[in-house]
Amino acid sequence: MMKFQSLAEIATLADQLPARDEAALAEAQAREDSLTKPPGSLGRLEELALFMAGWRGTARPEIGTAQALVFAGNHGVCAQGVNPYPQEVTAQMVANFEHGGAAINQLCRVNGADLKVIALDLDRPTADFTEAPAMSEAETLAAMNAGAAAVDPAADVLILGEMGIGNSTIAAALAAALFGATPADWVGPGTGSDDAGIRRKIAAIDKGLARHAGLDPMQVLAALGGREQAAICGAVLAARAQRTPVILDGFICTASAAPLYAADPRLLDHCLVGHASAEPGHRRLISALGKRAVLEFDMRLGEGSGAAVALGILRSALACHNGMATFAEAGVSDA
Numbered sequence: 001m002m003k004f005q006s007l008a009e010i011a012t013l014a015d016q017l018p019a020r021d022e023a024a025l026a027e028a029q030a031r032e033d034s035l036t037k038p039p040g041s042l043g044r045l046e047e048l049a050l051f052m053a054g055w056r057g058t059a060r061p062e063i064g065t066a067q068a069l070v071f072a073g074n075h076g077v078c079a080q081g082v083n084p085y086p087q088e089v090t091a092q093m094v095a096n097f098e099h100g101g102a103a104i105n106q107l108c109r110v111n112g113a114d115l116k117v118i119a120l121d122l123d124r125p126t127a128d129f130t131e132a133p134a135m136s137e138a139e140t141l142a143a144m145n146a147g148a149a150a151v152d153p154a155a156d157v158l159i160l161g162e163m164g165i166g167n168s169t170i171a172a173a174l175a176a177a178l179f180g181a182t183p184a185d186w187v188g189p190g191t192g193s194d195d196a197g198i199r200r201k202i203a204a205i206d207k208g209l210a211r212h213a214g215l216d217p218m219q220v221l222a223a224l225g226g227r228e229q230a231a232i233c234g235a236v237l238a239a240r241a242q243r244t245p246v247i248l249d250g251f252i253c254t255a256s257a258a259p260l261y262a263a264d265p266r267l268l269d270h271c272l273v274g275h276a277s278a279e280p281g282h283r284r285l286i287s288a289l290g291k292r293a294v295l296e297f298d299m300r301l302g303e304g305s306g307a308a309v310a311l312g313i314l315r316s317a318l319a320c321h322n323g324m325a326t327f328a329e330a331g332v333s334d335a
């Protein structure tokens with residue numbers, strides 16, 4: 001099992017972790033070129049099939065086990081009035097997940113994913129980043145290791161999501177610290193903040209950025225992030241170690257993984273962004289990561305919900321890639 005000993009080591013991992021299997025990718029491309037369709041006519045479905053082939057190391061990848069992990073945490077910056085809901089809602093929603101009553105439960109069921117929800121010290125919020133680093137290095141590593149330990153070694157694809165009152169503020173803070181622009185460029189309504197609430201978010205992030213300037217990307221995660229953000233980073237890296245593709249959810253989930261990209265862009269090569277959230281900072285963030293979302297459905301729920309819907313598209317891509325006949329098999333002339 002992957003275990004992290006220091007934040008400084010993370011930036012070095014890209015040279016040690018598995019890369020895409022180019023031979024499997026080439027074989028998969030040859031198969032795509034022989035299927036009974038005009039070349040490229042299935043658009044991004046073809047791209048997704050090739051993506052899976054390269055990372056799973058086989059020309060005909062299948063999804064036997066799809067795992068969905070939702071990490072939950074609480075945040076000290078909520079003391080700044082950045083969210084209209086009390087932090088008790090985080091634990092209440094975790095209970096709802098566990099009882100099968102949330103959107104993510106339904107979407108995982110219909111798209112064939114095994115859901116696990118992991119609450120991370122909900123009775124002990126991180127520190128308020130306007131006054132101190134949100135987490136120590138030890139706390140950050142503990143959450144990363146919890147995320148890594150939760151990844152199923154048998155999974156063919158991993159869906160990641162989150163729950164945490166206040167964590168849209170965390171996402172905006174991470175994005176601003178890692179990629180620049182102003183907090184106002186990243187902040188959105190989250191769970192329903194009004195104009196005054198958005199101003200409080202911006203003010204808190206401004207104060208946090210001023211307090212925690214000049215840090216490297218993983219130090220930014222500790223200073224401004226939360227336990228669920230760190231757990232997502234740990235899960236992303238553990239998946240990479242076993243060459244398991246990852247589907248990131250919306251703005252908060254993508255921002256959670258962004259410190260890895262800032263440490264070394266290669267660390268997110270095995271990740272898809274499941275959907276472009278309606279949260280205004282997400283498209284800017286997707287662009288900064290050099291990625292393209294699978295879906296644009298105007299969703300902004302979190303929980304891994306958009307990533308779970310994208311899993312259905314990924315399954316469709318592989319069904320065509322693996323199930324279609326070649327020109328030779330079908331007795332169709334190949335122009």
